[in-house]
Amino acid sequence: MLAAIVGRPNVGKSTLFNRLTGTRQAIVDDESGVTRDRVYGEAEWEGRTIPLVDTGGYVPRSDDPFERAIREQAETALADADVILFVVDVTTGLTDVDQEIAQVLRTADAPVMVLANKADNQEREWAASEFYQLGLGEVYPVSGTTKRGVDEMMSALVEALPEETDEETPDRTRISLVGKPNAGKSSLVNATLGFDRAIVTETPGTTRDAVHSVVRYEDQELLLIDTAGMRKTSKTEGVEYYASVRSEQTIRDGDVCILVLDATEEIHKQDLSVLTTVNEHKKGMVIAVNKWDLVPKDGGTMDQFTKYLRQYLGTLDHVPLVYTSAVTKQRVYDLLDTALEVAEKRAQRVQTSDLNDVVQAALRKKHPPSMSSGAFVKIKYATQVRTAPPVFVFFANHPEGVRDSYKRYLEGEIREAFGYDGVPLTLVFKEK
Structure with a gap:
């Protein structure tokens, strides 16, 4: 279940996101395009917990057509969302960019709610009627700054979301593979499954959507989730932006997350950032040092690498390390065993x-x-x-x-x- 906030730059999406989540996660500034990082949060309303993602507005930095950039963001956003919150600005009125986004949103399977933001007074609430021209249904005048109209909008959002079911889900340990693109996540999944479930190429970022695979292992079912690579967010736009959002969503949904490192490359801050995100979401953690077959070795190579990595991890130095090779299948099943041990410890109750x-x-x-x-x-x-x-x-x-x-x-x-x-x-x- 997910509600995605979309809209052109500087309509107050981040302010509204902060209001709904009760946080100050999203950066708020008068300059358009400030929100470029993925921002995830949750809104609590009428006993429901609603995951939200603030997509940010797109600011062109090249000669590429603005229309293409808008369409790319909107189409990828509505691919995962159960409800689209389309934010517009009553102080500037209906714009050509609003019309362009609305044209894409009309093809969405998910319902669209038009939020006419910055409706801080009654006069601006009346001005919100202009946005009925978009043809997307009901328009909700709101103010992210003063909370005006937010309660009514949230009640409508809860009604628009799918009903929560009490159906039992299979008792599977969910194992997510996360990390930078091209570290070998898909190759590890394929090595475990024994066939090419995920597309594997030498091009970073091939997997843009999470790929779910159920595997029977040691008399139990596991759900392996191969996520898109989490890039440095300063360079993340369009499809890659939403791939990163899905990666974080996968972290939130998993029981144990395996951070896949490329043993042939230097460890980067982005690797530690991914692990920190997993830690913040209180998920089990394992590190797979992949492509170990490509590393020149002597008698103490693994010990030296372990010492270096433990120092780099700082307070997260307790995370188990498994040296793997997806190509030779070296320690692939040791990796699954370790992930299951972490999941078991995460669920244990101490007397x-x-x-x-x-x-x-x-x-x-x-x-x-x-x-x-x-x-x-x-x-x-x-x-x-x-x-x-x-x-x-x-x-x-x-x-x-x-x-x-x-x-x-x-x-x-x-x-x-x-x-x-x-x-x-x-x-x-x-x-x-």
Whole structure:
């Protein structure tokens, strides 16, 4: 389920996105074309969680026809969306660009809602009637700045979305392969399946849509998802832009994400950025160092590479590493085994007594820091309140006095004790 926000530059899409999600994720500026990175969020309304994507306006940087650029963005946006939120600007009125986007949206299977933004007062609300000329149905005057009309629009959006079903989904572990283009994600999927399910070429970015494949492995079903490569967003436009959006959506939907690295290339910041995104979404993490068959080796090559990679990962140095080759199928099934182990650990529940044994031992080794006032921080006990992803709540007399460095220390102790390698943990501190 997805609602995509589309429209020409500078109509206030990012402001509206921030209003709907209750965040300040999207950059807001008077200069057109500021939003070029993918921005993903969720809106909560009437008990529904609605994923939103702010697509940003397109700013031409070449002599390519503007019409082609608009059509490319609009067509790829509506390919995944269940509802299209077409944002226009009442202060400038109906433009030729609005008409061009509307022409493409008329072919969409998903319903289109026209949001006449910047309708900050009653006079501007009346002006919104001009946009009925687009022929896309109901027009909703809204203001992303003041929230005027947003409640009515959100109620209509919930009605337009598909009904949520209670049908049981197959009990499959979802494994997503993510990373830069041409790192070998599709080749690894094909090596696992034994046939060419995904198109494999030497051209970066061949896979623009997520390819889902079900495989039976060790008496259970796995869903392998080969995502489009996640490029540096400063160079991402059009189809590649939406490929990146789909990649992030796949991260959100998966249980474990395998970051595929090309062993023949230098590790880039973009690789770490992808892994950071996976960590932020609290998904299981595994790193596949692919094309290992092409690396010249001596007795300590793998150990040296592992040491280098662990240092580069920083606080994410607990993520399991598997050295693979899609061509020779070297350790391909070890990679699946590792991903399944991470998924199992991500879903495990730790007994409260066992957890507190570890916490108390950690407290004896390293006492919590005192408050600036001189009062001692005392952590009473901890309990796990959620699995997949794991969330632990700690009760203390002064929870605000537990510093980030000490939280990381406790996280490390829990990770080591219960085998949470590759699993993001959430530690919450409350007053007791």
